[in-house]
Amino acid sequence: SYVLTQPPSLTVAPGQTARVPCGGHDIGRKSVQWYQQKPGQAPVAVMYDDSDRPSGIPDRFSGSNSGNTATLTITRVEVGDEADYYCQVWERSSDNHFFGPGTKVTVL
Amino acid sequence: EVQLVESGGGVVQPGGSLTLSCAASGFSFDDYTLHWVRQVPGGGLEWVALVSWDGIFAYYLESVKGRFTISRDNHKNSLYLQMKSLRTDDTALFYCARGRSTSSSGAFDVWGQGTMVIVSS
Secondary structure, eight states, rough: OOOBBBOOOEEEOOSSOEEEEEOOOTTTGGGEEEEEEEETTEEEEBBBBBTBBOTTTTEEEEEEEETTEEEEEEEEEOOOGGGEEEEEEEETTTTEEEEOOOOOEEEE | OOOEEEOOEEEEEOOOEEEEEEEEEEEEEGEEEEEEEEOTTTTTTTEEOOOOOOOOOEEGGGGGGTEEEEEEETTTTEEEEEOOOGGGGGOEEEEEEEEESSSSSSEEEEEEEOEEEEOOO
């Protein structure tokens, strides 16, 4: 089992920068994915392999991963970015995937 | 259009069984690993199981091993999840998700809308 930690919530003003952390032991050695989920909707991938942005995701979204923390950064935050954000990794030894508990990003 | 559509959810008593299905369209089905991911209402995401592109390999969340079986039919472009000995803590919205490649690792790049499973007496 691999444990990921995320803060339950984060509030950011429109136009500012949101940094969503995801903690895990030596997570820098793993590939981290990020998902955005809005109420009543299925998750949508916003970052692959630490810092690779899927097609259609604005370049305001970026990712980094080092040491024990991966970070999803959203610059020039918009009201439409308000959502739950989940990090996810794959563990080779078990061939299992693990999600973080999620961070609710509120734009106020 | 790339699409995954789940079905088969419902209400079942503890100890009961249920089989979920996921119909895929718009892509070459056997080029991808497929997954089931669940979400308790108001809660977070939990990966449940994966099946390799050829259906030969399957891996499971520890708490569902021996109770759930993931399978696929590449001729029918369909994914399945057979669930038995269901428990109240299996109550969740179950999503079908596509892996980015034939590998077990990596992200889930396409998701269905989910099918709800409620385990209750």
